[in-house]
Amino acid sequence: MRSALATLVLVVAVGGAQAQQQLPTVPELLTAELKATLACDGSGDPAVIREQCRLRDRLGGRLAQAGYCWGRKGQTDEKKEWHACQPDSIYEDDIEAVSR
Known part of the structure; x- marks a missing residue:
């Protein structure tokens, strides 16, 4: 019983890790880049703007x-x-x- 439970936990953990490693799709990247660009071009907190501009560059x-x-x-x-x-x-x- 213990080995079956341990196997189940391992399968769930491996499946969860694979789901976390899934890369974003191009449409998701495009949406995120547009949002970061708008925030980068906006006004407000200079630290937030710098962070959004760096994010835009990484997404690009x-x-x-x-x-x-x-x-x-x-x-x-x-x-x-x-x-x-x-x-x-x-x-x-x-x-x-x-x-x-």
Whole structure:
């Protein structure tokens, strides 16, 4: 009986750990990035704004890892939006950005 209970607890624990490791979907990342961008561009507590801007940047990196790009070549900033990267997309070169 004890071993059956221990096995059940282990199965539940492993299942819970796998559920916690599930990565967010692209739509979830897009929603979170938009929310962080709005908070970053807003007014109020400077510490909160800095935190939201850092969050926006991290989410942008996650979107880039998922194959999404911010804007297309020749677009004005007002027209840029996240989209699945295409040949005319603007790719963020993280290595080059760090070297500047």
